[in-house]
Amino acid sequence: MTPRVLVVDDQPLFSQGLSMVLEARPEFSVVGPAASGQQALDLVAAERPDAILLDLRMPGMSGLEVLARLRADGDHTPVVVLTTLRHGQAVYEAMHRGAAAFLTKDAPPALLVDTLERVLDGDLAVGAPELREVLERHGADLPVPEHILPELTERERAVFLLCAKGLSNAQIAECESVSLATVKTQVSAILRKLGLSSRVQLAVYAYENHIVRASLG
Template sequence: MIRVLLVDDQALFRAGIRMLVSSQPDMEVVGEAGNGQEALAAVSAHRPDVVLMDIRMPVMDGLTATAEILTRPEPPRVVMLTTFDLDEAAARAIRQGASGFLLKDAEPEFLLAAIRTVHSGSSVIAASATRELFAHFTPETRPVPESFASLTDREQEIFALAARGLSNAEIAGREFLSEATVKTHISRILTKLALRDRVQLVVFAFEHGLA
């Protein structure tokens, strides 16, 4: 059972999401919070697997709360909720370690799929949004870490495609590989580069001039 915490200052929005999530046999809403400060207490009390976190809230915003939550031992996965497609705040949250972002007007099926995807350890940055995501990061001339040289030629090819936002299925079709093989390559790449997920891979690629 995936334990979900809802954090948003709009009670009506929370109610709608609660109804949707609670309708799923593999999910349950374990708590709600109306601001970031309440979210910190709720994470401690309910120990959710996934937190849906609004960015803009009174008392304490979602960015501040997320930064605090992700410093805790065994933190939940945090997905930011935003009204604006890839604004600077969403990009900052991803830098801090959030597992991605969702627009508040996302289709219900996409929201549910995103919760399951994040719970399984992946991210929820849509491929179509990757180019826009880059625009919110300040380019830096960081040297490429030595760990990148440990990637095989094939892994570097897969890295480049993943950095452009292609899904495993898209990479598999492009490279004539099975999705399972692509997943294995991605896992090895993340391990070698000490990255948590594909979101961090995209940021790594951009910040080191590899995108």
């Protein structure tokens, strides 16, 4: 089944341009677009898209609020946030709330398509250096928990650390000498056990809890 992508942006020309890029690709179909946060929530409830392209800056309900409401409702649809500032505070907040990836609005179409494909496949769509820069600029300095990751098995903890360092699923499979399907299953289990929504949110979690502060990237 063709993945369905919801486009959310209050600027009609921009959202129409995104829709045209995606509709020109046989591997995607477009839901919407939505021009406001409330329209986005309504369309998510009605259409159940497979992924969401979400503008962070919108009048009224911001993209961050949309993301927060989705996660509060238990909706873990992958969200790629769109921003004008690659390393701004809003990007960090979006990562913290479970965004799967972020793109600047001037990103080339090929990068948009690649990011969506990676996100839909459950893979990491942000490089380790980019994660590190955002986290070091805006990450909170929180205390280390007394017991780190007690919910995870030994193998899951190893995969968690590799995810947090920015390795792709294929790279993790090579490191752990397991199949790609096994890695995907383990990553899904890790996210579920820790109550996280995305690989990027996992990296934020690891950084804020000082698990990979010294080794990220």
